[in-house]
Amino acid sequence: MVKTVLHVMRWLIMLAVVVIVLLPIVWMVFSSFRIHEEIFKYTTPGWHLFIPKRWTLQNFVDIFLDASRPFGRYMVNTLFVASVVTAAGLWINSMAAFAFAKLRFPQKKTLLALFLSSLVIPYEVIMIPQYMLIRDLGWINTFQALIVPQIVWVFGIFMLVQFFADIPRDILDAGKIDGASWFRIYVRLVLPSGVPALITLGLITFLNQWDAFLWPLIVINDDKKQMIQVAISSFQSLRGISWGKILAATSISSVPIVVVFLFLQRYYVKGITMTGVKG
């Protein structure tokens, strides 16, 4: 008897959490299909608080056609920056990780400690001089301001070091005796064996960049070059913008991410359990 009650309670709690978690997301997606008047009309609990009465795609059409706030452009900008950071980051971080994990060289411990020490510096502490540096370089309002400082990621290096450490040194030495250069060994032997770790790292990097907010907010003020997250958040400071448009923008920029996540869930979760790193 007690057992049944506990069992029922457990399911009720689990379902209640599902409702709490999904309610904002469901409300966001459904409301993006509403006409302007409807959002403020159904202000009593009921189906129509969530399900639109008259469905419309107008909100989506509007945000993409609004020339003063080109939403498609923001998506392309962000996609470009996130892809370049991911590709360059995988390349540069994995090279450093390979050297730390497998190569022998003097002062390795010192260099490793130097890299590690950067982990205690929160980005928020250095954003002011970083901004001034970007300004001195003349990079304000450029994509390199968003890309170059973001490439090296020490957490990522250490994740890969752990992964590469399992590659037996003998294999590398064999390659060496066969006359392959270290660079060739890195490309032909090390990278292929690290593919799962590289996918995980690439996925996390990409999502972090897609979600980036504070840095673009600081270094980009040209509306045409803005990143998607900052662009969306500035939507709502406009007077008289309809909720439907805001929610169309938030829906369309999170749906692709959710879909990607559902497919690559395994890698994403592995990344968390390996390093506990997130944005």
Next chain:
Amino acid sequence: MRGRGNRFEKQEARVAFAFILPALLLLVVFVFYPMVRAFIISFQKLHLINPNASFAGIGNYASLLHNQTFLQAMGNSFYFAAVVIPVQTAIALGLALLVQRKFRGVGFFRTVYFLPVVVSFAIAATVFRLIYNKDYGMLNVLLKGMGLAPLDFLSNPDISMIGIIILCIWKAMGFFMIVFLAGLNNIPDALYEAAQVDGANAVQRFFRITLPLLKRTMAFVVIITTMDALKIFVPVYITTSGGPAGSTSTLVHYIYKTAFEQMNMGLAAAAAFLFFAVFVISLVQLRLFRSDVEY
């Protein structure tokens, strides 16, 4: 032969440096150099509009300690951390325990609980700001429908921080659930079976086996949560921009405003270093907590 080996070693070292060099350069230029410069700026009178910096001694630090806005922001950050760390950790552990054992549909629950982690902070905050709206927001419509008093998270300074806390927990609990799940899966089943044979009930098993063996995971979760909590910015900036009456302004929000709205770089850099001090002290404290749990 020996000479040859030596040559190989030298070559290997050269290659290693070449492989590390790009990452090292970026790190020096974009992390270490700014760190040093931030320290210098924090002792300067430096306004972005006026390019001439002048030495200010500890003037910036001294004025911060009398600055009500800064002290309020610091207090808000501590309040936020003090609530979020225990509450979010408890919820995440609870969720992990609920979905730990395999049952039909467990994948569905795990995925759904994790879903808010994938939604970006900016989007979550934008949506919650609409949900919290006093007149038309979903939350207050539902509360009114149930005959409850509406909650005005956006303009009532007494509860505004709670609104941000709810948003943050909603967003992050699934992440720490996954971390706890990994920790729970490392506890051998044999321990539970033995305890069951000895007649331990579920509550005893939780406090005597699960919790002690989760200490390392717990320490990890608390450290990451503390770091995130001290750095909280995006939801504050988007939902309330620190208001009403400064009730939700946090340390990072203060730094951002001082540096990029008032252009007072010297003062902001000093605030950033005080923030750094708080950050490092918290981490050191937690490290102690960590070392005493490693058996």
